[in-house]
Amino acid sequence: MINNQNGFSLIMGLIILAIMALLGVSIMSSGISSQKIAVVNQEDTMVFHAAQTANSSYVSTYHYDASHIVTTAEDAYWDSLPAPKNGYVQCTNEVGDLVDCDADVRLESDKLLKAKVEAFYHDCETAALKCLGNSWDNTGLGCHSFQLIGEGTLDVNNNDIADVGEANTHIEEWVSAVRSCNKTL
Numbered sequence: 001m002i003n004n005q006n007g008f009s010l011i012m013g014l015i016i017l018a019i020m021a022l023l024g025v026s027i028m029s030s031g032i033s034s035q036k037i038a039v040v041n042q043e044d045t046m047v048f049h050a051a052q053t054a055n056s057s058y059v060s061t062y063h064y065d066a067s068h069i070v071t072t073a074e075d076a077y078w079d080s081l082p083a084p085k086n087g088y089v090q091c092t093n094e095v096g097d098l099v100d101c102d103a104d105v106r107l108e109s110d111k112l113l114k115a116k117v118e119a120f121y122h123d124c125e126t127a128a129l130k131c132l133g134n135s136w137d138n139t140g141l142g143c144h145s146f147q148l149i150g151e152g153t154l155d156v157n158n159n160d161i162a163d164v165g166e167a168n169t170h171i172e173e174w175v176s177a178v179r180s181c182n183k184t185l
Contacts, residue, residue, distance in 0.1 A: 043154050043167035050092075050107055050152030051171040054117035057092045058148055059175055068098055069177075072146065073121040087118035087149065114155055120147040148173045 061068045072088040091101040092115040099105055107113040122145040154167040162168045 040167075044169065046113060047152035047154050047167045047169045048171070050113050050115040050154075051150035051169050052152075053096065053107065053150075054090075054092045054115035054152070055148045055150035055171060055173045057096050057098050057115075058090065058117045058119055058146075060096075061098060062177055068119075069121075069144065069146075072119045073144070087120045089116060089118045091116045111158060112154055112156060114151075114153045114160075116151045116153075118149045118151070121145075122147060144177045146175045146177070148175060 058068060068088070068090065075088055089101060090098040091105040092107060093099050093105050094107055098117070101116060104111070105114065107115050148171075150171040150173065152167075152169050152171075153162055155162075156166050157163055
C-alpha cells in the first residue's frame with residue numbers, strides 16, 4: 001500500500017492560516033467601524049449639549065439680567081406666524097454667559113464647540129395671565145412666551161461654517177415665564 005499523503009499537512013496549514021487571516025481582518029474591520037460609530041455618537045452628544053446650554057443660558061438670564069429678554073421682546077416680537085422677524089441671536093461663552101456672537105466665542109478651551117441661541121418673543125399665550133392692557137408694559141411684567149432655537153456646532157475647521165462632516169444640531173424649546181404685574185412683589 002502506497003502512502004500518498006505527502007504535502008497534505010502543508011496544504012492544511014496554509015488553509016488554516018488563510019482562515020485565521022480572514023478572521024483577523026474581519027475583527028479589525030468591525031472594531032474600526034465600532035470606533036467610528038462611537039466618535040459620531042460622541043460628537044452628536046456634544047453638539048446636543050451645546051445647543052441645550054445655549055437655550056438654558058438664555059432662560060437663566062431671566063433670574064439675574066432681564067436685558068436679553070427685554071431686547072427679545074422689543075426686537076424679535078413674532079407678531080405674525082407666517083413671517084417672523086429675525087430672532088435675537090446670542091452665543092454662549094465658556095462660563096455660560098450670553099455674549100455677542102463672533103469667531104472667538106466658544107464653549108471650551110479647544111475652541112471647537114460653539115453654542116448659539118435665537119430667541120423670539122410670542123407675548124402671553126394665556127389671556128388670564130396678562131397684565132392690564134397687555135403683558136408687556138412699564139408697570140409690571142406679566143407672562144411671556146419665548147421660542148428658543150438653540151444651535152450646537154462642532155466647528156473643526158474653526159471657520160464658523162457648518163462644513164460636511166462637522167456635527168451640528170438644533171433644539172427648539174418653548175419657555176413661558178410668569179411674574180407678578182406689580183414690580184414690588
